[in-house]
Amino acid sequence: MNDRREHIVELIQKHDKVYIADLTNHFQVSTMTVRRDLSSLEKEGKIIRIHGGAVAAQPLRHETAYQVKENVNVVEKKAIAQEAASLIADHSTIILDSGTTTLELARCLKDREGLSVVTNDVLIAAELVNSSVDVIVTGGELQHEVGAMFGSHTERLLQSIYVDQCFLGVHSVDTAGQVRAPSIEKAKIKRLMIDSANETWVLADYSKIGHKAFAHVCHLEELVGIVTDEQSHARHLHDNMVVAKMQEEGGDL
Amino acid sequence: MNDRREHIVELIQKHDKVYIADLTNHFQVSTMTVRRDLSSLEKEGKIIRIHGGAVAAQPLRHETAYQVKENVNVVEKKAIAQEAASLIADHSTIILDSGTTTLELARCLKDREGLSVVTNDVLIAAELVNSSVDVIVTGGELQHEVGAMFGSHTERLLQSIYVDQCFLGVHSVDTAGQVRAPSIEKAKIKRLMIDSANETWVLADYSKIGHKAFAHVCHLEELVGIVTDEQSHARHLHDNMVVAKMQEEGGDL
DNA sequence: ACATTGTTGTTTATTTATAACAAAATTTAG
DNA sequence: CTAAATTTTGTTATAAATAAACAACAATGT
Structure with a gap:
């Protein structure tokens, strides 16, 4: 006892x-x-x-990064996910990058017909187990708390495929339009995803805009566009970004 | 509306x-x-x-295979999982095959120190995201409703590793001690797992014993043992099986 | 005999459901 | 094209249903 x-x-x-x-x-x-x-x-x-x-009794350890992230800006993430879902055609093949916003997107796609999803996130994969979507998991080492997979195994699979669309969850988009990730490893994975897709979209709520994370991934101009929420407009978005806004009255930036 | x-x-x-x-x-x-x-x-x-x-209103579709499986013999599966957990040393590396019993085993291992787990089940991987365990996901195509991954990608990863122990979830162990799986594909994966491990255990509650599924995997004699519940003794277990029973008074069969 | 555990019935807390009203949005009539 | 009328939706307060906590007693094992 x-x-x-x-x-x-x-x-x-x-x-x-x-x-x-x-x-x-x-x-x-x-x-x-x-x-x-x-x-x-x-x-x-x-x-x-x-x-x-x-x-x-004494909450010595702070909340894990993921537990915080999953509950922050939920409304914005859901709205972004719904907007992104409207960009995806049935019977296409897409990459879903690891992340909480892309997880929301996965939830929007559960009932799609003939859709194939490649993902490096076990939580996205688990979410899609009971769905009509075909899922290919990259495999690799699992990052604690986040559910992302990385490593040579992940990279090798990404190099062997080509898809219609790629949806990246990012940690920051700085004022110059640089998409950045928190580690070189993650940036490398995202770069491979971009190279394996016909068109790539970035999903980022306003809290990601204007910050500058560690590793460079690409410039927004290399991609098709960014799906974000209207609060981003209050921030410093560079002029020549392609932006798909959620609010219909807004249009491109 | x-x-x-x-x-x-x-x-x-x-x-x-x-x-x-x-x-x-x-x-x-x-x-x-x-x-x-x-x-x-x-x-x-x-x-x-x-x-x-x-x-x-009219429940036309029957429950999915997995939803049924997950709620059947839960008590037995938990007990088997706990027994299996006691066979695993800290700081070792193991393979967890896809399945509901191995999922229970994963839940028992969440707080282990220095343990590494290789799995082909996204539900097991998702369960271990918030744990102290290091996880390597095989990757591959995802089987609907079950969460298992298969395909050439899965096979390639399994061929590149070697671990201390392997725990197989099986669909049937027939009266002659033949371990069997529901598809050739699955049997192939299990065979690769056995070959990549120093010792392999089979986890099977009584409902699996005595049936004969489609594809041959191996004979129990090739493995270290089987972890099962006492009800299995009422069934036709072949004499020269190595059996780790859950009830201490029993001992080997 | 004692400490520990499980079972049962009862109380309390939480969640879910309903009803009534106010705010938008939509429709229809003038 | 405006304004009343209707429909749809969200908010609040209240009631019902469910889940969790507790207390008392029986069963188990040391």
Whole structure:
């Protein structure tokens, strides 16, 4: 029993939050036993109980990058995803880059007929398992928390294919129209995706515009366009960008 | 509005069941609007409302293979998974074959230190995104509903690696100890996994024992052992099988 | 005999559903 | 082409349904 309670504390410190249902599965005990463990541990001040589970008493570790990202600008991401979905024809083949905005796009495509999707994101692949879409997974090493795959294996598959369209999730588009990624490795993958597609679109909500991430991927002029939300117009968008806006009254920039 | 309602009916017929939360996201409307749509469609007899969503009025399509599989013998699968987890050392490298039992095993391994997992199942990979485990995804074409990857790409990766242990999910182990799979393609993948591992274990609950699926994979004697539940003893297990039982009082068969 | 766990029934918290009204959007009539 | 009328939608408050928490007791194992 003490082993289990120590283990519970460890689990909470690792994940910041645990659910009772998960703990009953993990230890194969009843909910009542878990509740008693949590009550006891809360009395000791080691954890704090919440409805359905418990959280760490001292949240030492900050939230993971991905957990933050997934819940930021959700409305904008959904709107961008819907706009991007309208650019995709049935019976075509596309690349979906790893990312939260492209994940939203995948959700919009679940019921499409005859669509083939190549992706380097296991969360996108998992989302499309129960769909009418054909999926090809690049494979490779899995990046923790994000779900992206990278490495030589990923690169080799990308080099062996050619698709109609590519949709990139990016970390920054700076004021000069440079598309940038947080690592050389990621930039390389994105570059390969661009080279394997007839046309490439960038998906980026306003929070990505104007920042300058580490590694250069390409210039917007090399691509067909960017799908973004109207708030981006308040920022410093270079003139000769091709921009597909979501709001119909706006038109190109 | 009528477009949306027709679309809702289509979605329900495709997925057998939809949730209001999903519909509000999909159409970007309020819950109230969705509720009114569902009420109206129920009055027309096209759907049947349930708490939190709606189901098809005439459930023409049977449940998908995977949805059935995932909810069958859950207790046995969890127990088998826990037993299998105890066979795995920290800081080792293993292959996890696609399957519901191996998915349970993956859940048991989330907090292991220094473990590396190679898998051909996107659901396993997605499960391990937020874990301490290093994951290598084989890549390849994705099989609908199951989440397994196959094809030349998968095979090439498996041929390029070597691991400590391999855990196979199988469709049948017949009375002669033949391990079998539902397709030649799948059998080929499993065979490659066996060849890429120092030792291979089969995970199979009692419902798999005694049946005879389509394609031959290997004989149990070629492997290190099988992890199963005690109900299997009631069935026709061949004598010279190596069996790791879950119940300690049992021992080898 | 004691500590631990699971089961049952009961209370509390949360989520989902409904109803009534106000704000847009659309249609129709003048 | 405007203005009333109708339809559709979103918001708020309230009610119903579900899930979670708790308490008391029985069962299990040490």
